[in-house]
Amino acid sequence: MTFDELPSPCYVVDERVLSKNLNVLKGVQDRTGGKIILALKGFAMHRVFSQIRQVLGGTTASSVNEARLGREIFGGEVHCYAPAYSDADIEELLPLVDHLVFNSVSQFRRYHDQVRSFEERPISIGLRINPEYSEVKTALYDPCRAGSRLGIRRNELDGVDLSSVDGFHFHTMCEQNSDTLERTVEKVEERFSDLFSGLKWFNFGGGHHISRDDYDIECLCRVIEGFQSRHGLQVYLEPGEAIALNAGTLVGSVLDIVPGESNNVILDLSATAHMPDVLEMPYRPVIQGAGEPGEKAHTYQLGGLTCLAGDQIGDYSFDQPLKLGDRLVFEDMAHYTMVKNTTFNGVHLPAIVLQRESGSYELVKRFGYETYRDRLS
Numbered sequence: 001m002t003f004d005e006l007p008s009p010c011y012v013v014d015e016r017v018l019s020k021n022l023n024v025l026k027g028v029q030d031r032t033g034g035k036i037i038l039a040l041k042g043f044a045m046h047r048v049f050s051q052i053r054q055v056l057g058g059t060t061a062s063s064v065n066e067a068r069l070g071r072e073i074f075g076g077e078v079h080c081y082a083p084a085y086s087d088a089d090i091e092e093l094l095p096l097v098d099h100l101v102f103n104s105v106s107q108f109r110r111y112h113d114q115v116r117s118f119e120e121r122p123i124s125i126g127l128r129i130n131p132e133y134s135e136v137k138t139a140l141y142d143p144c145r146a147g148s149r150l151g152i153r154r155n156e157l158d159g160v161d162l163s164s165v166d167g168f169h170f171h172t173m174c175e176q177n178s179d180t181l182e183r184t185v186e187k188v189e190e191r192f193s194d195l196f197s198g199l200k201w202f203n204f205g206g207g208h209h210i211s212r213d214d215y216d217i218e219c220l221c222r223v224i225e226g227f228q229s230r231h232g233l234q235v236y237l238e239p240g241e242a243i244a245l246n247a248g249t250l251v252g253s254v255l256d257i258v259p260g261e262s263n264n265v266i267l268d269l270s271a272t273a274h275m276p277d278v279l280e281m282p283y284r285p286v287i288q289g290a291g292e293p294g295e296k297a298h299t300y301q302l303g304g305l306t307c308l309a310g311d312q313i314g315d316y317s318f319d320q321p322l323k324l325g326d327r328l329v330f331e332d333m334a335h336y337t338m339v340k341n342t343t344f345n346g347v348h349l350p351a352i353v354l355q356r357e358s359g360s361y362e363l364v365k366r367f368g369y370e371t372y373r374d375r376l377s
């Protein structure tokens, strides 16, 4: 298959970039002894799990489904954290997980005995803490926002019997560098270190942009090593995005061009269905070969094919006028896309293609009517 023969729309995930990212993560693990696991929430393309498994020792889940995928297909350690579990979730999770992290003291108390009396495998119990410190600017992604429901604040732990707690977990970062982690860890130590004595591990959550070019690996290693040696605890990191950063594109085509003041172009893909963070974050994805509006000769407003008025990707300019059937390549579309996309309006899900080490393309999956039908009743 050549690039022009790829089905449109499709995600193209590049094994070579995955390898490059994984090598960076391997370096951190080898140097520090910290353990890095994959957050399935961000990237769960199981076709490439065997490749990721060569470097990462496990996964973290936020639901029974993710935990099962981690156990059955990825292998290694399975961690789970969710804002709340039901009785049925706990029943299903116990045979699947190695670490189970609770979001509140009440959930911890409710399920603690049941976890401890589970005999098939030892399960490590963790608590998610809310250090009330984060540098995330977007409220939608800030777990330390006022009134946040995520994690246990320091004052809620006063008088709580932590003797059966094996670890603490925090997740307060989003696409950030290690200087943010360093400041966060300082706050965590300031507020919580009097409670560390019975613990075995500490999970620094996700949001570490470790595979980004300007990421300060030295600082990350220093923070992990320092923390481990000060407290004698095993550190875990559970990034999602860092594994698949820049490892995939979304390829779509021009379906219609409606000349006028805004020069509207309709594509065969959708912001809301196929790259929802464009609207949620919001952010402007990079398109290969395109510029800011007005920067190049021909400017268009690119929109999706659902009926949502705001299904707009943004304004972009091109050297040549766009023509029907032209292919556009959206950068950095492997993470938080396939795991979030929908069939709103009945639009097809993009096909999934793997670009191999050799550069050749392999069609991994196409979705059709059945996918749409089977999610409804």
Ligand SMILES: *Cc1c(COP(=O)(O)O)cnc(C)c1O
Residues within 6 Å of the ligand: 039, 041, 042, 060, 081, 171, 173, 174, 175, 205, 206, 207, 208, 238, 239, 240, 241, 242
């Ligand atoms: C989302 C999330 C992650 C992964 O975050 P990335 O930004 O993809 O690295 C890890 N842990 C928890 C608890 C999360 O909610």
